[in-house]
Amino acid sequence: MKIFSAKQIYQADKYTIEKQQIKSDELMERVAIQIFNWLHLRLQGAPVKIQLFCGIGNNGGDGVAVARHLQEHGYAIEVHIVNYSEKRSDDFLLNLNRLKERKIWPNFINNDSEFPEISKEDIVIDAIFGIGLNRNPDAWVVKLMQKINTSEAFVLAVDLPSGLFTDKPVKNKDAVVKANHILSFQTPKLVFFLPETGVYANQWEIIDIGIDAEFIANTEVDYELISKLEVLPTYIPREKFAHKGTYGHALIIGGSYGKIGAVQLASKSCLRAGSGLVTAYLPKCGYVPMQTAVPEIMVLTDEHEEFITKIKFEITPDVIGLGIGLGTANETQKALGNFLKKNKTPLVLDADAINILALNEAFLKNLPAQTVLTPHPKELERLLGKWKDDFDKLKKAKAFSKKYDCVLVIKGAHTITVYDNKGYINTTGNPGMATAGSGDVLTGIITGLIAQGYGALKAAIFGVYLHGTSGDIAVEKLGYQALTASALIDSLGNAYIDLFKQPEQPPQVEEQEQQ
Ligand SMILES: NC(=O)C1=CN([C@@H]2O[C@H](COP(=O)(O)OP(=O)(O)OC[C@H]3O[C@@H](n4cnc5c(N)ncnc54)[C@H](O)[C@@H]3O)[C@@H](O)[C@H]2O)[C@@H](O)CC1
Ligand SMILES: Nc1ncnc2c1ncn2[C@@H]1O[C@H](COP(=O)(O)OP(=O)(O)O)[C@@H](O)[C@H]1O
Numbered sequence: 001m002k003i004f005s006a007k008q009i010y011q012a013d014k015y016t017i018e019k020q021q022i023k024s025d026e027l028m029e030r031v032a033i034q035i036f037n038w039l040h041l042r043l044q045g046a047p048v049k050i051q052l053f054c055g056i057g058n059n060g061g062d063g064v065a066v067a068r069h070l071q072e073h074g075y076a077i078e079v080h081i082v083n084y085s086e087k088r089s090d091d092f093l094l095n096l097n098r099l100k101e102r103k104i105w106p107n108f109i110n111n112d113s114e115f116p117e118i119s120k121e122d123i124v125i126d127a128i129f130g131i132g133l134n135r136n137p138d139a140w141v142v143k144l145m146q147k148i149n150t151s152e153a154f155v156l157a158v159d160l161p162s163g164l165f166t167d168k169p170v171k172n173k174d175a176v177v178k179a180n181h182i183l184s185f186q187t188p189k190l191v192f193f194l195p196e197t198g199v200y201a202n203q204w205e206i207i208d209i210g211i212d213a214e215f216i217a218n219t220e221v222d223y224e225l226i227s228k229l230e231v232l233p234t235y236i237p238r239e240k241f242a243h244k245g246t247y248g249h250a251l252i253i254g255g256s257y258g259k260i261g262a263v264q265l266a267s268k269s270c271l272r273a274g275s276g277l278v279t280a281y282l283p284k285c286g287y288v289p290m291q292t293a294v295p296e297i298m299v300l301t302d303e304h305e306e307f308i309t310k311i312k313f314e315i316t317p318d319v320i321g322l323g324i325g326l327g328t329a330n331e332t333q334k335a336l337g338n339f340l341k342k343n344k345t346p347l348v349l350d351a352d353a354i355n356i357l358a359l360n361e362a363f364l365k366n367l368p369a370q371t372v373l374t375p376h377p378k379e380l381e382r383l384l385g386k387w388k389d390d391f392d393k394l395k396k397a398k399a400f401s402k403k404y405d406c407v408l409v410i411k412g413a414h415t416i417t418v419y420d421n422k423g424y425i426n427t428t429g430n431p432g433m434a435t436a437g438s439g440d441v442l443t444g445i446i447t448g449l450i451a452q453g454y455g456a457l458k459a460a461i462f463g464v465y466l467h468g469t470s471g472d473i474a475v476e477k478l479g480y481q482a483l484t485a486s487a488l489i490d491s492l493g494n495a496y497i498d499l500f501k502q503p504e505q506p507p508q509v510e511e512q513e514q515q
């Protein structure tokens with residue numbers, strides 16, 4: 001699914017209004033009906049108090065229009081107009097008049113002495129600011145946001161939590177409404193997926209307001225959200241007459257004394273991802289544990305007992321996954337430098353391979369085209385230097401990816417794969433995956449996909465998706481705390497099977513509201 005910038009959303013609205021020959025308030029009415037239906041389906045007329053906080057722009061207009069539908073269905077509502085500016089939008093005013101025609105009198109809030117009481121049993125509709133926020137809200141508006149945040153009421157945000165900018169970071173962390181749920185129009189916003197601003201967007205859902213399909217299809221975007229729909233077309237089915245040679249030979253290089261397990265995890269997941277053959281290259285101390293733990297995997301050893309000092313082998317792998325548990329001993333750094341000078345095989349670099357690159361910038365120019373790098377935040381910082389905020393991080397990551405022609409997998413709650421000016425945001429995975437070795441499993445999966453013939457970018461995007469799905473499947477059985485990296489490997493088969501399962505359909509709302 002494409003993620004539009006605020007500018008593109010305004011363009012989409014304008015284009016749709018012209019093409020469908022509707023008035024802008026009809027688009028607002030579509031929004032209002034959908035939000036009302038969402039609430040009505042869940043509340044079924046319950047006598048709970050619904051407090052609507054509406055700004056004076058179109059986001060506020062949405063809120064005011066929702067209020068009308070709620071009142072017509074007998075809900076107990078209180079409408080508050082957060083009067084932060086004189087510049088009211090036309091559609092806001094139109095909907096305000098419709099309220100007044102129905103004898104609903106809003107409460108105008110002009111300063112912090114006029115706030116209503118909010119009980120934790122209430123439902124708050126946050127329609128103060130939408131994508132039009134372009135500067136920090138006034139102090140009294142921030143106080144109101146704080147009042148909402150500390151009320152413990154359930155907060156439903158219209159389009160996005162008020163105070164979040166669509167395309168830039170938040171400076172004042174108090175100046176954002178913390179939403180329990182967001183109903184976002186047509187496209188989720190980038191800020192929902194970034195660590196600094198994602199904390200305000202606990203759960204989100206898309207509301208289809210009928211934006212023109214042609215506009216959506218023809219608009220190039222900087223970020224795409226990756227779910228099953230996007231990865232399924234990349235899946236390579238198995239051929240009836242295939243043999244193990246058809247699906248490639250992967251080499252996993254890593255390990256040092258005390259960190260042989262990392263190579264076991266990566267090699268095993270590489271095999272489970274579907275690589276035809278997997279060889280592991282380790283220091284000598286890894287030979288026996290590796291051969292014992294994973295009988296399917298062939299093992300080559302370095303001449304040193306405890307760490308890798310030379311990267312030399314006689315086999316011709318299709319791809320090499322390198323860096324897990326490797327350590328950064330001087331000899332290992334030298335070995336990687338020498339290896340990179342000659343190597344032409346596609347690479348997936350993780351952990352200490354990334355740390356060694358950060359220590360030896362000169363090595364970077366020797367990376368083969370479209371090398372995949374899978375840093376966690378600390379490793380990324382070593383590679384890129386410090387960033388000011390999430391947006392700055394993404395800018396730096398894109399520049400790095402361009403400069404060295406590499407695929408950068410920025411790991412996190414929503415892993416973002418960056419390549420060629422574009423970011424692919426993953427939607428699978430859960431906090432149970434914040435556990436030792438889960439990154440090693442990801443390296444193995446991506447390496448295993450490249451071995452089978454997936455291109456580097458597709459392997460990274462698909463690998464991250466499968467890894468997260470494995471986590472989501474494993475957590476069902478184990479819970480968050482007991483989830484281990486080995487459990488991710490055990491669930492990988494089911495993650496593949498899950499690709500072909502149909503999603504459950506949401507309940508349909510029969511009622512078609514008209515104003
Ligand atoms: N046709 C459309 O454009 C549609 C827009 N929709 C809604 O409209 C929203 C965008 O509406 P608007 O563009 O009117 O913007 P908002 O309602 O987000 O903000 C209102 C106005 O406040 C001003 N403002 C920004 N930051 C401020 C600050 N810190 N203090 C005081 N004033 C500030 C800006 O001039 C802005 O236009 C969307 O988020 C969505 O909820 C929907 O109704 C669907 C259709
Ligand atoms: N809160 C979370 N939600 C979803 N995925 C997560 C979360 N925390 C970690 N992960 C995933 O787990 C993996 C952790 O990788 P990494 O930090 O390299 O672990 P390790 O070095 O122990 O192998 C990454 O793929 C990351 O995206």
Ligand SMILES: [K+]
Binds near residue numbers: 059127128159160162
């Ligand atoms: K809002």
